[in-house]
Amino acid sequence: MRNLELPGRSPVxxxxxxxxxxxxxASQTAIEVLKAGGNALDAAVAACAVQCVVEPGSTGIxxxxxxxYSPGGDARNPGDIIAYNGSGRAPAAASVEWYxxxxxxxxxGDSVHSVTVPGAIDAWDRLVADHGRKSLPExxxxxxxxxxxGYPIASRVQVDFASQAAKLGRDENAARIFLPGGQxxxxxxxxxxxxxxxxxxxxxxxxxxxxxxxxxxxxxxxYLRERGGLHTLEDFAGHQGxxxxxxxxxxxxxxxxxxxxxxxxxxxxxxxxxxxxIEAGSGGPITLERIHAEIEAGRLAYAARDAWLADPALAExxxxxxxxxxxxxxxxxxxxxxxxxxxxxxIDLPNHRSTVYLTVVDRDRNACSFINTLFNxxxxxxxxxxxxxxxxxxxxxxxxxxSPNRIEGAKRPLHTIIPAMVGKGGKVVxxxxxxxxxxxxxxxxxxxxxxxxxxxxxxxxxxxxxFMPNPFDGNVxxxxxxxxxIREGLAKLGHRVTRPPKPIGGSQAIWIDWDEGVLTGGSDxxxxxxxxxx
Numbered sequence: 001m002r003n004l005e006l007p008g009r010s011p012v013x014x015x016x017x018x019x020x021x022x023x024x025x026a027s028q029t030a031i032e033v034l035k036a037g038g039n040a041l042d043a044a045v046a047a048c049a050v051q052c053v054v055e056p057g058s059t060g061i062x063x064x065x066x067x068x069y070s071p072g073g074d075a076r077n078p079g080d081i082i083a084y085n086g087s088g089r090a091p092a093a094a095s096v097e098w099y100x101x102x103x104x105x106x107x108x109g110d111s112v113h114s115v116t117v118p119g120a121i122d123a124w125d126r127l128v129a130d131h132g133r134k135s136l137p138e139x140x141x142x143x144x145x146x147x148x149x150g151y152p153i154a155s156r157v158q159v160d161f162a163s164q165a166a167k168l169g170r171d172e173n174a175a176r177i178f179l180p181g182g183q184x185x186x187x188x189x190x191x192x193x194x195x196x197x198x199x200x201x202x203x204x205x206x207x208x209x210x211x212x213x214x215x216x217x218x219x220x221x222x223y224l225r226e227r228g229g230l231h232t233l234e235d236f237a238g239h240q241g242x243x244x245x246x247x248x249x250x251x252x253x254x255x256x257x258x259x260x261x262x263x264x265x266x267x268x269x270x271x272x273x274x275x276x277x278i279e280a281g282s283g284g285p286i287t288l289e290r291i292h293a294e295i296e297a298g299r300l301a302y303a304a305r306d307a308w309l310a311d312p313a314l315a316e317x318x319x320x321x322x323x324x325x326x327x328x329x330x331x332x333x334x335x336x337x338x339x340x341x342x343x344x345x346x347i348d349l350p351n352h353r354s355t356v357y358l359t360v361v362d363r364d365r366n367a368c369s370f371i372n373t374l375f376n377x378x379x380x381x382x383x384x385x386x387x388x389x390x391x392x393x394x395x396x397x398x399x400x401x402x403s404p405n406r407i408e409g410a411k412r413p414l415h416t417i418i419p420a421m422v423g424k425g426g427k428v429v430x431x432x433x434x435x436x437x438x439x440x441x442x443x444x445x446x447x448x449x450x451x452x453x454x455x456x457x458x459x460x461x462x463x464x465x466x467f468m469p470n471p472f473d474g475n476v477x478x479x480x481x482x483x484x485x486i487r488e489g490l491a492k493l494g495h496r497v498t499r500p501p502k503p504i505g506g507s508q509a510i511w512i513d514w515d516e517g518v519l520t521g522g523s524d525x526x527x528x529x530x531x532x533x534x
Contacts, residue, residue, distance in 0.1 A: 001459050011459045011520045014533025018045055018519040020508035021358035022058070022435065022529035026050040027144045027152060030360050031532050033134065040360040040368040041069055042132040042139055045124045048372045049143035049200070051356045053193060054151045054179065055528075056378070057160035057354040058435070060198070061211070062220075062390040062463040063374040064088055064116075065123035066259050068246065069131055069420045073365035075423035078245070082131065083259045086123025086241040088116040089232035096401045097232070107395050107407070110167060112229040113378045114392035116413065117239045118211075120372055125208035128239060136367070137204035144204065147197035147387075150190040158187045159502065160377050167381040169327060173384040182461060189310065195387030213237040216386055223384045232467055235410075247427075249273055252452040255423040256444075260295035261317045265418040267305045268444035269417035271297055273328035275445055280453035285446075286465055286482060289337065294449075295469045295495065296335040297441045297502075302471040304331075305441070308404060311412040315404035324420050340494035342474075355417050355440075357433035361510050361519055369431035376437070416440050422448070429512050433448040435527070436505025442468045450458055458509050458522035466504040479504055 002008050012018070017040075019030030029050045030043035038046070044067070052060045065086035074080040098114070107113050128136050153161070159185035161168075168174040178184070179192060185191050202209050210216055217236045224231045246257045249269035256272060258265025273296040281290055308318055321327060334341070355373035373391065380392035396413035405414045416437050422430040424455045434443030443466075450461035465481040477500040478487055489499050503526035510531070511520040521531030 005042065008463060009459055009525065011076045011457055011522050012531040014519050015340055015517055016534050017362045018510050018521045018533035019047060019358065019360045020510055020521040020523045020529070020531035021047050021051065022356050022506050022508065022523065022530065023051050023055050023154065023528035024530050025236045026248050026358065026442040027532045028489060028529055031534055033139065034362050035534065038134045038346055039132060039364065040362040040366040041127055042134040043362070044358060044368040045128055045132070045136070045372040046139040046142055047358055047360070048124070049140050050146060051211045051358070052372070053143045053147045053196065054154070055157055056354055056389060057157065057164060058374065058377070059372045060374050060379070060389045062118045062388040063120050063372055064118065064391060064415070064417070065120040065372045066263060066417055066419050067123065068257060068259065068369040068421050069127070069128055070367045070421065070428045071129060071131070072121065072176060073255070073367050073428040074426070075421070075428045076426035081246050081257050081428070082159065083244045083246045084127055084241060085244045086119040086468055087233070087262060087412045087415050088119040088239060088393065089096065089410045090397065090407055091232065091235050093230040094407050096246070096399050096406050096407050099407070104399070106399055107397055109376050109392045109395040110381050112224055112227040112382060113391045114394040115224060115231065115382065116393045117231070117235055118391060119239065119241050121203060121208050122239055123241045125163060134288060140204045142202050144197050144200045147193040147200060150192040153187055153189045153191055156189050156526070156528045160183065162183065164377045164381070165500070167378060169402055170381050171383055174378065174381055174389065175218045176377070177383060177387060179249060193387050195385065196529070199386045212239055216388070218280060219386050220384050220388060220390070222505050223382070247319060247323070251276055251448060253424065254429070255441055255454070256448065257421045257423060258418055260312070260319060262311045262412045263415040263418050264305055264309060265420065266319055266322050266501065267301050267309070267441040268418060268420065270304065270322050270522055271301045271445035272330065273325070274301065274332050275324065275449055277328070277332050279448070285450050285454050287395055288484065288486050290487060292337065292493055293335060294446065294489065295342060297331065298469040299341065300331045300334060301441070301471065303492060306471065309414050310404035313409055313413050317404070330402055338493070353437045353501060355437065357419065357435045357506070357508055359431040359433065359508050359510050360488060361431065361512060365512060367421065367428045369421050369433055371417045371419045371433055398448045418444065420444055427514055430509055431502070432509035434507045437473055439468050439505045443507065447507060453522050456479070457490070458520060462507045462522050462524045468504060477504060
């Protein structure tokens with residue numbers, strides 16, 4: 001329990017239902033859906049649709065979606081936890097050779113070539129049809145109203161708008177919609193997206209096929225091809241997400257469930273396997289020794305991610321080897337407590353890579369862990385005339401022909417977004433997730449160790465200072481709330497310590513106390529959101 005004399009927030013407690021999102025309007029929408037007879041899956045989709053309007057830098061209908069869903073909170077048998085991979089694919093014409101022949105050495109995040117087919121709408125439609133109680137048209141209505149009538153710009157949303165002004169200014173539609181009067185709207189200003197409202201209305205009227213083969217699809221493809229994209233209507237019309245089998249690992253007497261690759265959930269589990277053999281220590285999670293150990297574990301795990309993680313439909317991904325005890329032992333043994341290693345050091349496997357996350361639990365204890373993304377803030381910065389901001393997930397592909405994650409036609413890229421669930425005794429006890437792109441796998445480990453190793457409550461575990469090894473430049477991003485003496489100590493160990501431009505990530509979680517019939521929720525203070533229960 002937190003010190004009540006200090007600034008902060010307490011966890012939220014309720015008994016009937018609960019939603020935790022990074023935007024209060026989305027949390028409220030989810031609760032309204034629950035009270036109107038919808039279940040946790042319905043509430044999650046409606047809340048996410050609202051976030052695609054009111055938190056447009058983080059997510060949108062031009063992005064991707066992953067979901068874990070447990071009907072009744074069961075986690076006893078294989079198949080009790082339902083996993084859905086709603087990630088999109090590269091254009092069929094894409095290949096390493098096509099880009100190399102044109103002198104393109106890497107897929108830039110603000111390039112038309114970083115746009116993959118958006119999977120979110122398909123995922124929402126399929127999940128609601130299979131597991132919801134409401135219809136997708138009904139669940140889209142709150143988002144339509146907010147896009148049409150306007151919503152107030154929240155504090156973190158304004159920061160994201162302002163920080164991406166240069167990117168938004170490069171696309172005529174993005175500038176028109178998100179930089180009214182040539183600048184980012186101020187906090188509290190009422191912002192409208194009438195083009196997006198009209199697009200959502202068409203989807204509500206004509207169904208998911210409107211987005212993949214109708215007027216909306218034709219407009220997106222035309223806009224991309226005008227800018228040199230390889231996308232075709234056939235790429236959109238052929239898109240389909242898929243149900244997948246979750247993977248899991250044991251940690252501190254609990255089972256942690258993740259979606260399998262092409263997402264990096266396997267790396268979150270690998271990190272837990274490594275950390276499970278490292279003593280927590282008595283000084284709490286913010287000590288020099290503990291931070292150094294987590295950074296080194298993260299570097300090794302992310303090196304494994306970049307070496308082996310890819311679309312399992314088109315590459316062999318050694319999940320069993322990555323999750324083996326032997327591999328975790330080898331990585332743990334490679335950590336030197338006295339110095340930092342080179343960022344990209346790789347340990348061979350034994351023989352045998354912005355977002356909104358939200359979670360909802362309803363009165364029947366259906367539990368939903370749900371994540372939707374544009375990847376970078378405002379994705380690639382390309383916004384269609386219909387108000388659809390497009391993701392830049394294709395930046396996750398490699399142009400190295402030897403990489404399992406090399407770009408290929410209709411291939412899914414290495415994905416960072418990973419919803420998760422924790423189970424114990426045959427029941428789901430906590431749907432949770434972490435936002436923040438590359439941080440997510442590391443963030444899952446960080447959140448769970450603070451919860452289980454250090455006895456923090458949900459909110460304390462989210463509030464605590466964060467740090468992460470940056471897999472791109474080898475630096476260690478450390479929030480300013482980490483004491484200066486520790487930052488200096490990290491530098492002496494050989495870490496290149498940097499201050500991140502924004503707070504690291506975000507998170508939401510709901511704990512289910514089955515004995516008391518009580519739900520406890522938390523929402524990250526680095527975002528604008530909250531947990532709401534009833």
